[in-house]
Every structure is written in structure tokens, then in C-alpha cells.
Amino acid sequence: MSKAAALKNNDFDPAFDIALMTEAARSAAAGLKADFAALDTLVIDEKGPGDFVSRADRKAEETVVGILSTARPDWGFLGEEGTDRRGNDARFRWIIDPLDGTNNFVHGLPHWCVTIALERHGEIIAGVTYSPLLDEMFHAYKGGGVFLNGQPLKRMARHDLKNAMIDVDPGHARRDAAQFAQFSKVVAAAEKHCAAVRIEGAGALDLCYLAAGRFDVMFHAGGAKPWDIAAGFLYVREQGIIVTTPEGKPAGIDNGLFLAAAPAMHKAFSALIEWPAVS
The missing domain is CATH 3.30.540.10 (Fructose-1,6-Bisphosphatase, subunit A, domain 1)
Known part of the structure; x- marks a missing residue:
């Protein structure tokens, strides 16, 4: 056309x-x-x-x-x-x-x-x-x-969790003691088993970095809005990255709590933090 x-x-x-x-x-x-x-x-x-x-x-x-x-x-x-x-x-x-x-x-x-x-x-x-x-x-x-x-965009790919750079965002977990305790466990596990953990504070740009392979995993603990993640979800999925909810389902732009990574890294990190397997 x-x-x-x-x-x-x-x-x-x-x-x-x-x-x-x-x-x-x-x-x-x-x-x-x-x-x-x-x-x-x-x-x-x-x-x-x-x-x-x-x-x-x-x-x-x-x-x-x-x-x-x-x-x-x-x-x-x-x-x-x-x-x-x-x-x-x-x-x-x-x-x-x-x-x-x-x-x-x-x-x-x-x-x-x-x-x-x-x-x-x-x-x-x-x-x-x-x-x-x-x-x-x-x-x-x-x-x-x-x-x-x-x-x-050529994505840098790392396949071993110990070499992975993890991007996290506490999101709404900061407002709830139980949720923040769970988020802290995720961060502690990542700090122990991965190369580095970062809280960058701009989810839209963080998703770009995930698409580029500057980050290997992105974990958002809740509260991301459609305007924060709509474009970024497109980028990462075009790069073969999967984005899931706590139920192991594909996340949409109304799902502010999500885990995103390439399939093998997603599987490894999910096991590390006891995130449900993709269903």
C-alpha cells in the first residue's frame, strides 16, 4: 500500500x-x-x-x-x-x-x-x-x-546465568511490606547467582536495553503502566524474548508485574526465583 x-x-x-x-x-x-x-x-x-x-x-x-x-x-x-x-x-x-x-x-x-x-x-x-x-x-x-x-538491532546474547546482567524494578512492591520482602528475595538470589543487578528507573528504556542484550533479564515487581511498557514489549518480542505474568502466561500491557528474558535465560531465572514455568 x-x-x-x-x-x-x-x-x-x-x-x-x-x-x-x-x-x-x-x-x-x-x-x-x-x-x-x-x-x-x-x-x-x-x-x-x-x-x-x-x-x-x-x-x-x-x-x-x-x-x-x-x-x-x-x-x-x-x-x-x-x-x-x-x-x-x-x-x-x-x-x-x-x-x-x-x-x-x-x-x-x-x-x-x-x-x-x-x-x-x-x-x-x-x-x-x-x-x-x-x-x-x-x-x-x-x-x-x-x-x-x-x-x-543486533542483540548481545549471554547464555549462562552467572554472566547475566539483571534489571529489576520494585514498582508497587515498595508500598507493601510483604511484596517488598518477596522482591528483596528476588534481588538477593540474583545478586548471589548472577553477574550484576541494576535498578535503572526507566522501564521503557530498560526494555530497549533488554532488546539490545545490555540486560539479560528484566523483573518488574508491579505497577508498570501501559505507556511504560507498550513499545518495549514489542521490541523484546521482536527479538525473541518472552514476557510472562506470575501465572506463567504471556504478559500484556496491562500486566505491570512481569518477568522478561530470552527463553533459556527465562527458564533459568524462573527456576532461581521460583517463578511459574511458561504455560
């Missing part, structure tokens, strides 16, 4: 829509980089323990929504900063996190990103995630593979 036909019929066009998402992510990132350079003047509110939101987040979401809606006025939106509207064409919905890793951002840490996913009939079919300070642009569309700065 040509781009003209796709736009006329309001259909997904990989080249056009990935370029559109890339433009939106870069435009939002330009403002965020300026705000990051002037953190001492940024107005920051605290939504809850360790949960910050700034004017930078809101401005970035407005930028993304403006660019996407101009080109695709009939498609819906779900955004972290409150954008939630059904489009005239109910098939499609943009899912946006204009600044994932806000806590890192407001503390001057560079591990944050802009991430955008496209959903069709409830399935994620495309994604773009941009890490501005490293100038790394990840993108994918379903069945088309994953790309980093326009080149196919």
Missing part, C-alpha cells in the same frame, strides 16, 4: 508512521533537553513517594499529541499526563509516555526517554523510544524487527 493510499484510507503505513513518531519524539526531546539543562528552575510536583511530575512532562506530551494528531486526526490517545481520548477511528490508539524516568530526570540523571507506541485493535504494532542524551532512537513495527538509529 502506498503512503497516499494509507493516509486516504486512514491505515497504518510503517514508513510514514514510524517517521511521524520519530519526529514527535525528537520534538518533545528538544524541549526536555532544554529543561534538563535548567533543572534548578523547573517546577516539580510530587504525586506520591518517589513519583514526580513536572511541567516538562506536560509540555512534552502536548508536543507529541500535537504532531501526531495533526497527521492522524482520527486516531485516539492514551498518555501518562492525562491525555485519554477515543478517536473517530476506533481501530487505532497512540500510547505515549512523554518522559519515562521522571525521577531520574528531576535528579539530574541521564537515564530517561520519550516513548510512543501505536495500538491497532488492541495489539501494539509499532513503537519509537528515544534516549535524547545518548541520541539513541529505537523503533520497531510488528514483524519488521527492531532498529537502533536506523540500523537493525
Whole structure:
């Protein structure tokens, strides 16, 4: 299908829509980089323990929504900063996190990103995630593979758990003593049997790193939202990585508690932490 036909019929066009998402992510990132350079003047509110939101987040979401809606006025939106509207064409919905890793951002840490996913009939079919300070642009569309700065993403593969780099996120476990105790057991097991454990604090970007093989396993203890993981779940699955729930089922973007790894590593780490086998 040509781009003209796709736009006329309001259909997904990989080249056009990935370029559109890339433009939106870069435009939002330009403002965020300026705000990051002037953190001492940024107005920051605290939504809850360790949960910050700034004017930078809101401005970035407005930028993304403006660019996407101009080109695709009939498609819906779900955004972290409150954008939630059904489009005239109910098939499609943009899912946006204009600044994932806000806590890192407001503390001057560079591990944050802009991430955008496209959903069709409830399935994620495309994604773009941009890490501005490293100038790394990840993108994918379903069945088309994953790309980093326009080149196919080659995944570094480690097969032995003792050499594995584990990414963990306590998520909602921080708010519940029993859940946090269980999370702590997972971390302790990983520290004992794996090469290293990291808490990076930006799930969308962490999933990119998992897709690239910079991490070997990702364990999120609950609370990840659709905008945090929608694009990243597409990337890792395009790379052959499996993502499961505590019941051993494939995780969807509404499953904020998940374990993700390549099959052999997933099996080994699942056994280590007594996570259910894939069913």
C-alpha cells in the first residue's frame, strides 16, 4: 500500500508512521533537553513517594499529541499526563509516555526517554523510544524487527546465568511490606547467582536495553503502566524474548508485574526465583 493510499484510507503505513513518531519524539526531546539543562528552575510536583511530575512532562506530551494528531486526526490517545481520548477511528490508539524516568530526570540523571507506541485493535504494532542524551532512537513495527538509529538491532546474547546482567524494578512492591520482602528475595538470589543487578528507573528504556542484550533479564515487581511498557514489549518480542505474568502466561500491557528474558535465560531465572514455568 502506498503512503497516499494509507493516509486516504486512514491505515497504518510503517514508513510514514514510524517517521511521524520519530519526529514527535525528537520534538518533545528538544524541549526536555532544554529543561534538563535548567533543572534548578523547573517546577516539580510530587504525586506520591518517589513519583514526580513536572511541567516538562506536560509540555512534552502536548508536543507529541500535537504532531501526531495533526497527521492522524482520527486516531485516539492514551498518555501518562492525562491525555485519554477515543478517536473517530476506533481501530487505532497512540500510547505515549512523554518522559519515562521522571525521577531520574528531576535528579539530574541521564537515564530517561520519550516513548510512543501505536495500538491497532488492541495489539501494539509499532513503537519509537528515544534516549535524547545518548541520541539513541529505537523503533520497531510488528514483524519488521527492531532498529537502533536506523540500523537493525543486533542483540548481545549471554547464555549462562552467572554472566547475566539483571534489571529489576520494585514498582508497587515498595508500598507493601510483604511484596517488598518477596522482591528483596528476588534481588538477593540474583545478586548471589548472577553477574550484576541494576535498578535503572526507566522501564521503557530498560526494555530497549533488554532488546539490545545490555540486560539479560528484566523483573518488574508491579505497577508498570501501559505507556511504560507498550513499545518495549514489542521490541523484546521482536527479538525473541518472552514476557510472562506470575501465572506463567504471556504478559500484556496491562500486566505491570512481569518477568522478561530470552527463553533459556527465562527458564533459568524462573527456576532461581521460583517463578511459574511458561504455560
